[in-house]
Amino acid sequence: MTAAISIRDAKLRFGHTQALDSVTLDVAPRDCFGLVGESGSGKTTLMRVILGLERLQSGSIRLFDAPLKSGSAGIAQRTRLVQAIFQDPAASLSPRRRIGQLLDEVGEVLGEARDSIRARQAALFQRLGLPPGTVDKYPYQISGGQARRVAVARALLMNPRILIADEPTAGLDVSVQGDLLNLLQELRADRDLTLVVVSHNLAVVRLIADAAAVMHRGRIVEQGPAAQVFDGPAADYTKRLLASWPRLRWHALGSNLE
Amino acid sequence: MPAIVQFIVQRLAAALLTLVGAILLLFVIIQFVPGDLASILLGPRATPELRAQFAERMGLDRSIPEQIFLFFRRAVSGDLGTDVVTGRDILSIILDVLPNTLQLAGAGLLISLAFGIALGCIAALKPGSLIDTVLGVASVAFITTPAFVVAIFLLLIFSLKLHWLPVTGAGAPGDPLDRLSHLILPATALSIGWIGYLARLVRASLLEVLSEQHVRMMRAYGVPEGRIVRHFALRLALVPMVAVMGIGVGDMISNAVFVEIIFARPGIGTLIYNAILNRNFPIVQAGILFTVLTYVTCNLLVDVINALLDPRIARSLNKPA
């Protein structure tokens, strides 16, 4: 089976920091892949490389077995394969354009007729619970939750085969963070998506991911099935990371929760 | 090597590069003047001998790179030539008047800093109060009135009507009191705009600093409010102010031209201005060179002072991109 994402010996250096150090990684199609690490671990850089926003200094990256060019040529090539929801969805909407104009751009890029793209957009809005009037608004006029859904809609309009979610729980209260995660889970089932979740939140990734990689100082210190990485880690760093994660211990305390 | 030393070395190198570039620009500006360079630069007084001398000196018959080299060698060695009108060494003419301008600009700077910081702090400590509003309106009025207009009205009121202060000149050399009385009005004229500007800047940045978390932290540890403002907040609030003082110096030198003309005060400004009127270009050129040198040096000083005030500045420059 060909990998959805296949990275070989990727290296990238910014000044004195080795952001990516010999990263080799395979993401199986239709998997949810968790990329975890602390700040400065290189997980965001790796995501940007996959999206074509950073150029590798050496190494290769293939999506569905097609080797990818670097830079803007690479972007045109991969834009139909991979899309992303950025950490701060409100900031990922161009501030001086209406939501509708931003979504129409997808049609332009795909060469799709305006009627067709708007019909798909309307259907997606309904599916995501966005009021139809949202298209007439500017990004600063909608709430953070709505911006997040608009960002999801824009990514899905491209019909990608891979969807990357960058820190989908960052800055959210626990009572609402599940909203986006559940949405991603449903979309994954509906659309045969390969999902990559980039996050520092080990607990969430542990539950949502089929496979995962742990990054530290530009290197992948451990990767494998999620059950193995999170419940039987081999690398010292992973063990340390998991040990430092606060535990609820409700079970030990005799919680009668379900 | 400590970050601050590295910073100073880097800023020094950058200042030298800028200076070299500025001299080059001056050369280019002169080269592109349409017409015969010798007759333009020497003006109507140019005799054939003078022209020949001039062509020899500038190396007008040589290649451009050689001319640039000669130009630099003269600029660096301080050989600015001899004034055709007085027959004096141009360097000594400039050094005669330069202290007057430096005193004027320095006094203007001190007045703006003293009043700007004081008024800014007063306004920031009672935001929204009557005194804040009054100072705000006064600051805008100060900023928007051009220095030369202020100079005329100061002259009109305090010298011509009230006869409190002398009208013109820089005062007798060697008489500090006389020189000081000649300095008051022109320096005030120079500083009015910057008092307004600095008062607003200090107010804004002090208010911003006072709303920051570390000030709240100091309050949480019971540090008295007066000490927080004077000791902890003010130093941080002065960083953006010092940063604009680089521009401030340039503005002082620029406005010194007008103020010197109005008060008929000997200085670089009047020297250049009179040289332009007499089409005495070697003096114009030398005068410009010296103002650039002064300006670049002041900017370097401002950068270093700011780096001493805020340790993050030296560090950020040394950090690899």
Added chain:
Amino acid sequence: MSGAAISHLSVDFATKGGIHHAVRDISLAAGPGRILGLVGESGSGKSTVALALMGLLAGNAEVTSGALQLGSESYDLARAQATAALRGIRMAMIFQDPFASLNPVFSIRAHLTEVLSRRSPELDGEARNRAAMEALAAVGIDRPEIRLAQYPHELSGGMRQRVAIAMALLVRPDLLIADEPTTALDATVEAQVMQQICGLRDRIGCSILLITHSLGLVAQYCDDIAVMYAGELVEQGSVAAVAAKPGHPYARALLACEVTIDAPRGADARASRFRIIPGDLPDPLHLPSGCIFRTRCDMAIADCARIVPPPVTVNGEPGHVARCIRVNEK
């Protein structure tokens, strides 16, 4: 020392839309040498409680009632500057963002000695310096003599938060308030910083009010827990008791939403779903009648709209109370 107790604290904010009652009638107690975790989501008012105690609220805020009992003395929080004399002597605070809580143009030494000049004015410069160095060493900072001369930007976030803890250590307060001290930090650093906070408690035996949105942090490090929702305290008790049987539906829902690192994991990750609490926080200017949580509560009945629920002891456990009229039903 007999710990700290807050009673009937209420705070109003004047906003354009009207008066916003941000904190309403909150009573809390943290015993000596105990850590009380004050938990709540955004908009719960938990940070307002901390700032009200310290007397550091913004200008548009007003404490309308409340008292702080510290040892044998009581302070009326509604009076301006009620606790000003206690700051840096009997009370200290650690703030959320370590990158903003130290003044960037002053050295670490300047921060620490400033605290000492208030707390221990009898010390001379040399003694202050030594005390500052010892405090840094005590919070696990290597080579404190070098760190003292450094500036905040030269230190990592975790290191800066340790400096903040060292400042608190120098004060030896009766009550330490820590407002989300680890939210900006990575998990491994969070663990280290929390251990230092616990170490400080062990060393000086103070009461600690830990304000956090993380139930995990509370479960791991706190003795007692108090849960806030939309400006009200809905439940409090010992961590063990509340964890065993949360009485308030909001506390129960919040616990269920918390994703734990040791949660049972199904065989198929695709099947994982996450709990949420449907609905939004009530509009602060138009609060619902009766129970504050009833608009999002799945157990709400008609009475919930009429009765403002009083604190009810849960399960007959002393000290474990919840403000829900249906708490002991079943």
Added chain:
Amino acid sequence: MDVYLPILRDIWRSPTGRIGLVLVILILLFAILGPVFSVAPNKIAVQDRFQGPSLQHLLGTDNLGRDLFSRTAQGTRAALAISLIVVALSLLIGAIIGVAAGMAGGWIDRGVIVLFDIISAYPAVILAMGLIALYGVGFTNLLLVVTLLFIPQFGRMARAQTLSLRHQPFIDAERVLGLPMAKLVWRHFLPNVLGPLIVLASMNVPVVITIEAGLSFIGLGVQPPQASLGSLIRDGYVFLNQSWWPTIGSAITLALATLGSTLFGEALRDAADPKLRGRHK
């Protein structure tokens, strides 16, 4: 349009902004309509020299008996024309150079920065005086020289904006979408670069007015017989002993013009600040 209307509304709702807007409109009207309602500004009538204000000469007459109302209107018109042209030109050139440098990076970027530094190494008025002295006085030269002085400011800001925009999440998002470069620059870069530049431009209008007046004051700006606020003040200053009126009328007009445009520019800056956007919703 509904992005810009709230800005205008915000300006009107701030007290200083309202004063600024009213002053700017009055000065504009004076500059545009003043000459229409006045006698010939250059008509010499020596017998009428140094008159105080009267119905016939609203602002009095100067040393040659010329009507000062007409001449002040003419000078105001020159000041506004020059400042608007200079600001527009330096914005345009600065934006092109700055955005290009920011996008290109590397040695092009560094070279442009050094060039800007070199131009700004000269105190503005000194460089202007030198250039005008060498290349000759005149309207065109005045425009070009002052424009040159202001290019570095706009260029630096355009470059800084471009650099910071390059790292904005919404630019990343558009790139990931695969939007072609030309459209990316046109739709998402330029509107966001231009905003702050236009604010800077409006803040610089009073500065240019002051510089033009200063240069004209020392005879290197607008040339006689064409009037300028600076040369009017100069003429008045020379004859200060005989009459105050020539100085006062033009000085107050100059001060009002800079005051109005400063207040307007600052209100525009505040209204355009996205952090403050929608305060008055």
